Amino acid sequence: MQKRDTHHHGNLKSELMALALQAARAGTIEDMSLRKAARDLGVSPGAIYRHFADKDALLRAVAQIGFDELATAFETIAPFDTPVATAQQARKRFLGLAEEYVRFSMTHYGLWRLMFGPHGVGTSTDPIGRPSTYAWLQRALDELHHTGVLPAPAGPADQFFAWSAIHGLADLQASPVIRTAPLTESVEKQVTLILRAIGASLP
Amino acid sequence: MQKRDTHHHGNLKSELMALALQAARAGTIEDMSLRKAARDLGVSPGAIYRHFADKDALLRAVAQIGFDELATAFETIAPFDTPVATAQQARKRFLGLAEEYVRFSMTHYGLWRLMFGPHGVGTSTDPIGRPSTYAWLQRALDELHHTGVLPAPAGPADQFFAWSAIHGLADLQASPVIRTAPLTESVEKQVTLILRAIGASLP
DNA sequence: GCAATTTGTAAACAGTGTTTACTTTGAGCC
DNA sequence: GGCTCAAAGTAAACACTGTTTACAAATTGC
Numbered sequence: 001m002q003k004r005d006t007h008h009h010g011n012l013k014s015e016l017m018a019l020a021l022q023a024a025r026a027g028t029i030e031d032m033s034l035r036k037a038a039r040d041l042g043v044s045p046g047a048i049y050r051h052f053a054d055k056d057a058l059l060r061a062v063a064q065i066g067f068d069e070l071a072t073a074f075e076t077i078a079p080f081d082t083p084v085a086t087a088q089q090a091r092k093r094f095l096g097l098a099e100e101y102v103r104f105s106m107t108h109y110g111l112w113r114l115m116f117g118p119h120g121v122g123t124s125t126d127p128i129g130r131p132s133t134y135a136w137l138q139r140a141l142d143e144l145h146h147t148g149v150l151p152a153p154a155g156p157a158d159q160f161f162a163w164s165a166i167h168g169l170a171d172l173q174a175s176p177v178i179r180t181a182p183l184t185e186s187v188e189k190q191v192t193l194i195l196r197a198i199g200a201s202l203p
Numbered sequence: 204m205q206k207r208d209t210h211h212h213g214n215l216k217s218e219l220m221a222l223a224l225q226a227a228r229a230g231t232i233e234d235m236s237l238r239k240a241a242r243d244l245g246v247s248p249g250a251i252y253r254h255f256a257d258k259d260a261l262l263r264a265v266a267q268i269g270f271d272e273l274a275t276a277f278e279t280i281a282p283f284d285t286p287v288a289t290a291q292q293a294r295k296r297f298l299g300l301a302e303e304y305v306r307f308s309m310t311h312y313g314l315w316r317l318m319f320g321p322h323g324v325g326t327s328t329d330p331i332g333r334p335s336t337y338a339w340l341q342r343a344l345d346e347l348h349h350t351g352v353l354p355a356p357a358g359p360a361d362q363f364f365a366w367s368a369i370h371g372l373a374d375l376q377a378s379p380v381i382r383t384a385p386l387t388e389s390v391e392k393q394v395t396l397i398l399r400a401i402g403a404s405l406p
Numbered sequence: 407g408c409a410a411t412t413t414g415t416a417a418a419c420a421g422t423g424t425t426t427a428c429t430t431t432g433a434g435c436c
Numbered sequence: 437g438g439c440t441c442a443a444a445g446t447a448a449a450c451a452c453t454g455t456t457t458a459c460a461a462a463t464t465g466c
Contacts, residue, residue, distance in 0.1 A: 008413060008462055027321075030233075033453060044415050046456080051413090055454065113320065118230075120379045160389070161396045165364070168371025176323045186363070193364045197400030212445075236422060247446050249425080254444090258423065 009043055013051040016041065020062045027110035029062070059119040066108070066115040067133060073100050074136045087147040094140045094195075098166045099187050105170035112174060137163055141198075149200050158198040165194050212246055216254040219244065223265045230313035232265070262322040269311070269318040270336060276303050277339045290350040297343045297398075301369045302390050308373035315377060340366055344401075352403050361401040368397050 009015075016037060023032045034055055038045045052058045077100055078084075078093045105112045114120070141154040141162065154162070169190050172178045212218075219240060226235045237258055241248045255261045280303055281287075281296045308315045317323075344357040344365065357365070372393050375381045 010413095012413080030321075034455090035453065045454080046416080047414055049455075113316075116374065116378045116380055117316065118233075118379060157389075157392050158396075161368070161393055164371035164375050164393070165368040166371065167375055168367035168369065168373075170371075171319065171374050172367050172370055175319045176321060177319055186360070189360050190364055190367070193361075193400040197396040215444080237424090238422060248423080249447080250445055252424070 009041070009047070012041065012043060012047060016048065016051065016058070017061060017065065020058055021065055021111070024062050024066070024111035024114055025108045029059070029110045029114060034058075056119065059114060062111070063114045063117075063119050066111045069108075069111075070101075070104055070115075070133050071136070073104065074133060078136060078140065080136065080139065084143050084147065087144075087149045090140070090143040090147040090149055091195075094144060095188065095191050097136055097140055098169075098191050101166050102170040102173055102187050105174040109174050112170075116171075134159075134163065144195070144200065149195070151199055151201065154198055161197065162194050165190065165197075212244070212250070215244065215246060215250060219251065219254065219261070220264060220268065223261055224268055224314070227265050227269070227314035227317055228311045232262070232313045232317060237261075259322065262317060265314070266317045266320075266322045269314045272311075272314075273304075273307055273318075273336050274339070276307065277336060281339060281343065283339065283342065287346050287350065290347075290352045293343070293346040293350040293352055294398075297347060298391065298394050300339055300343055301372075301394050304369050305373040305376055305390050308377040312377050315373075319374075337362075337366065347398070347403065352398070354402055354404065357401055364400065365397050368393065368400075 019037050019040065020029065020032060023029045034048050035045045038048055048058075052061070074097060077096045084090050084093055138154075138159055141150070141159060144150045145153045169187065173186075222240050222243065223232065223235060226232045237251050238248045241251055251261075255264070277300060280299045287293050287296055341357075341362055344353070344362060347353045348356045372390065376389075
């Protein structure tokens with residue numbers, strides 16, 4: 001993989017993060033060692049410390065990328081700037097976001113744990129600490145209201161309820177505690193129940 | 204702390220688990236080292252391997268204890284064998300269980316992560332992998348039905364929905380992503396919405 | 407083209423999980 | 437009580453790890 005025969009590597013930082021991200025996706029991030037990463041990239045162990053203060057800093061950066069990736073996935077499912085018109089479309093979007101959230105936790109389990117673990121965005125870039133993915137949920141709920149599925153706009157409590165219900169599903173499905181995964185089927189039921197909880201008129 | 208001046212320690216296994224459990228409660232379990240634990244207990248590093256195959260085995264055992272502790276807490280809140288008669292009592296029990304679940308995740312964060320992480324009860328003692336704490340939730344929902352709060356008995360989908368909604372709340376509250384914790388207040392709202400979702404007649 | 411800064415190296419330090427060979431201890435049995 | 441024997445400890449080594457330090461090479465800006 002290494003192509004540099006000169007002293008300098010050039011773009012160590014990005015390649016290091018790519019490697020860590022790959023490990024995080026595979027779920028082996030906790031076992032990843034800086035020395036092995038340096039070895040794989042054909043670089044000495046100390047070189048890493050020119051780009052990250054310590055291992056935790058690397059993990060924090062990777063967790064941040066995880067949120068970015070999730071946001072990107074959301075964007076392709078439900079483009080933020082192109083609103084939706086019909087009730088059915090709004091429902092489909094909301095379901096799609098929930099499905100993607102669960103799929104993300106199951107397919108990128110290690111990264112998922114990193115994102116919501118101690119290396120999450122505690123005091124990172126975002127001062128509030130609230131990842132921007134939350135904005136998509138708010139938007140989807142707004143659309144459900146504007147298309148008449150929800151008789152009243154979803155307040156903060158409703159938003160948080162919806163988020164944590166989907167989050168709990170995602171976390172339990174990905175966890176080894178629950179391995180019998182009905183996948184999309186259970187997501188659909190879950191979403192139906194969420195909408196009923198916050199007062200939706202069901203089809 | 205060590206009181207044995209003889210060669211044998213006697214009850215190393217239990218003291219080791221107690222130490223690990225203490226670290227897990229404090230959230231420093233991932234940083235815990237076997238060597239330091241051995242040092243604290245006045246024992247050589249190798250001695251641990253007479254009681255646990257490796258570090259992961261220790262962590263698995265600690266995670267199992269976590270579930271036991273949660274079950275114990277549930278038992279004091281809602282004794283399994285003494286059913287409840289009135290709708291108000293049933294509602295109070297359900298709310299109490301939910302609150303305890305969230306409190307557990309927030310006060311024993313490290314242990315919580317261990318329990319639902321890779322060291323959870325995947326292929327551990329319980330063949331199904333379903334911790335017995337799930338039984339309390341089922342029981343509480345049954346009581347809600349028998350006392351008339353729920354018009355119909357809660358099916359598996361409803362049970363799982365209730366669990367994951369509470370689980371998501373617990374996980375998000377404990378996570379560094381969300382640090383603004385309204386605590387019991389939000390639990391009450393959450394429970395109300397859960398009950399509404401599965402068809403409860405609200406007071 | 408030269409100075410200064412960035413980015414790498416090499417070697418060391420302290421600490422880790424784990425294995426191996428060996429010793430001590432306690433329990434069970436005639 | 438002595439004898440055996442398995443259980444439960446030790447000591448030393450192995451192969452790692454994250455991190456720091458002093459130094460060297462490459463890149464950049466003037």
